[in-house]
Amino acid sequence: MNIDVVGLVWLVPGIPLAAAIVNGLFGRRWLHRATGVIASVALGLSAVLGVAIFFAVVAAGHVARTVTLYEWIGAGDFHVNVAALVDPLSATMVAVVTVVSFLIHVFSNGYMEHDPGIHRFFTWLPLFVFLMLTLVLADNYLLMFVGWEGVGLCSYLLIGFWFERPAPYTAANKAFWMNRIGDWGFTIGTILTFLTFGSLTFHDVFPKVAGVAQTQPLTITFIALAFFLGATGKSAQLPLYSWLPDAMEGPTPVSALIHAATMVTAGVYLVARSTPLFAVAGPALLVVAIIGAVTALFAATIALVQVDIKRVLAYSTVSQLGYMFLACGVGAPIAAVFHLATHAFFKALLFLGSGSVIHATEEQDMRRMGGLRRKMPITYWTFLLAGGALAAIPPLAGFWSKDEIVGAAFTNGQPILWAVGVGTGLLTAFYTTRMIYLTFHGEPRDHHLYDHAHESPAVMTVPLLLLCVGAVFAGLVLGFPPEAGFIHRFLEGTVTAEAAAQSELPNYVLIAGLAATAVVAGLIGIAIGYAMYARRRPDPAAVSRAVGPIYTLLWNKYFVDELYDHRILEGGRALFGAAWAFDAHIIDGIVDRLAWLVSLLGSGLRRVQTGIVGNYALSIAAGLLILIVVYGGYATGVLHR
């Protein structure tokens, strides 16, 4: 029996959508907590199918198949289909998204158990997965934009899930506005793409890119930068990063799924998908690399001093996304996708682990934790391994992917970016060590909290263990040997502009040397962390006093929020005020006048409607006469057409 699994690809987003509809319609009244089971089963089916499609694509080699559901828009020369593009890149993304989503859905059954809004949660979460898969599978920019906007909407709804409290509400608004700026870039990019190439379908656009780049290099650069602006919004890069840490006000599984593993990687996916475009976009690629590297370093420094466990992870996510853009920018999109995949596992695991801790202690401030490893062994060990992956300790997943990125920066002639990458690695290792020590080691600093802590139920720990498998082995399975692992062979030709003729073996001596440098940097970071937080030599408080101004700067996150809030928002408010006044007085004034005129006219015309049949017949006859006169006028040439 031979089933065409790829042809069934529409079921992958379809099943979560069905679950979202069922839960949305019947959740509040009848299903309640059963919504979680429905959503999890749906996501399970979707994940099985997603993985099956992944393997089908692996078996078939370099396929790129378009599965068209229907023609969506066909107006003149403008044709857009609702169609899925199944190729190695989208298949990888589908497998990662569905598997991680499934595990997080299962985990949420435990985490959200006592929340009265559970049906809302399990309506929006599968809806998010549907839209994310639409984004990933789209074969054109317009459909991708539908998914892009959709995941933004779900993110907004889920950040503000506890809308009764002010903080989530404000955070949701912030995310919304920052994403709007990015989405504006995406829109401009899409429109320019259509104007330049006459199509929005990847298969039509990309083959023409090289030709157009010869004649209109500036246009291509501008399109690439517009799309990258979109990517910085969605993927929280400088300067549009500050919504992501605030987004942690949402439930922790949401942070894990949307704000770590999937949605925030959409920007990276967009850039990787558009590699043919970016490859010929001149300086745009360098902009991507620099923004990525600077964001990676910038966010990592803020993460050094955060005390909220989720905020550390949030800044770490921003930093890791920066690595992915760095990879795209130095011409290593495969490494970017590779890191995206491994990061999805270990960062989802870190978030769920923190969720497990928060569920047990109802506390997010690490200063009040400590010693929890004895109470929560499974959470601790999985968290430790995921932290190791984040700190890029070999042979855990993060090591292989991050090392490729940093190595690519060096081999592609960007030694400064390489140094930034290595330095960020050191900081990453430090803040990871700090986080783990503050949370799980040492003596309990709040005994009340410690006494009530308990290991989470199996519905939460099993997903942790499964994700842990990914966090430990994904790097080895996908990326060994370096530069020539499975993911390279798989994605070659899809993500790279053309199948690079890599006949020669990678230079393993150089790779090993670079890797060793990075590992040493990581170990130094861990050592400093260990010395400061395990041995208290030097004491962290003393250190922060010694570097006073720097500490204040980091503690206040470089005062960026203040800058945005006070300067830009004030300017914005003034602008909004002016716009409102214009609308209220000029536009509404005109409209009011117009409405008054129209209603006067309406009342007049209403009077013509006398209700007397003779009058009506007269008007028909008059109309007929006018028609004869007009047509006669044409015929005799008195009137002109």
Place this chain on the structure above:
Amino acid sequence: MTIHDLLAVLPEAIVTLVAIVVLVIDAGVGERRARPWLPWVTIVGLAIALASQSWAPAGGTFFGGFVVVDDFSRFFRLLFIVLAAFTVLVAPPYLRREEVSAGEFYATVLFSTIGAMTIALATDLITLFVGIELMSIPVYVLAGLQRRDRYANEASLKYFLLGAFSTAILLYGFAWLFGISGSTDLAKIAAAVRTAGLGSPAVVVALALVTTGLGFKAAVVPFHQWTPDAYEGAPTPSTAFMSVAPKAAAFAAILRVMATALGPIQLDWALVFAILAVITMTTGNIVALVQTNVKRMLAYSSIAHTGYILAAVAATAAGASAGAAVLFYVFAYGIMNLGAFACLELLDLEGTRGATLDELNGLWSRHAAGATAFTIFLVNLTGIPPTVGFLAKFLVFQPVIDAGFTWLAVAIALNAAAAAFYYLRVVVHMFMYDAEAAAPKVEPARVLSWSLGIASIATIVLGILPDPIYSFAVRAAGPILTK
């Protein structure tokens, strides 16, 4: 006449048969016992009629050139059968409450449907005229079906008198066309008109008479004044049917006559039609703005929609896309307008005159599904995406601009924007105001509610997935408008 000819009109024959069966059952079994299942007999009969097309000959001309079966006639068969079925599904609660004879109602709707289907089959003025009469006369009856209601009597009488008047004008126009060409065949008339040109006074007179006669049927301003009175006074289920099927049939006739027989002088009438379109949509919308009776407001709104469709007719120079726009709009309009009127059937109101805005206050809290369906239909009529109503308007723009009537496209856009005010005002009344003590009772009608629900969802599905209907419309417009 061969068996082939008879098979070609099999769907029409089956609908006729169903109408007779309904009357016989009604008379034989008795009103009371027949009432619950007469709608289902009608629906099954209509379904068989639709399915019977597969046994009919694939296409071609029949009855010696009097009848043609092509994608155009098949499109309208589908539309008219759907509209008749929808009418029958939503009518029973009203008919029961107002003690209108159910058998008579269904049979009359079916007879009118046969006439409408015949119009779409016509390639000859005789067939066309028979179809128009066959469709119109039952509609006059439908308007007056509530014999003891004086508004229904008024509606019926006015509609009949003015209908007779305009039919005479139309027939006179046909006579002139016959005089010019010596034939009633549309293709032969086209040839004669091409030779004569607009220089011939006979063609001028014929053109004006035909424009007036067909304009009356479609409710084009200034031949529209019967519409609000007839729609308002007629029993609501009749209004629902009257507002869609005869209008769709009128546009079938307009396309057949104007685009085929008078196609050669298309340049001469296109601008007149474009101006009529603007006058029609603007008048309809402006007067609708000041209505407080929702039924009457919807009557004026249907005039406005005539204007939008007429704009696409005026753009026939743009080729098949214009014809497809007309057909798609007529289809979309049929479902959304019938649905909107049918929503009024949810309310138990005195007499025939429909609901005032205040009587709809708070409908949301009393019948959530009904208020939601009504809202969806109104959103359709406004033309807001992703509904089919939006798509229908959108599809009109392209041919109108292609035909060089940019100002007409601007007029449509302005009108659509203004119309949003009175459509959405109804929504505001349903959702934001509290019901008054004297608010009319809500009908507990299951089939009605389900039909409204399905139809309202269908308008959204068609707005997102228009393809089966739209590509059918493109094919159907082919034989009429090939450039």
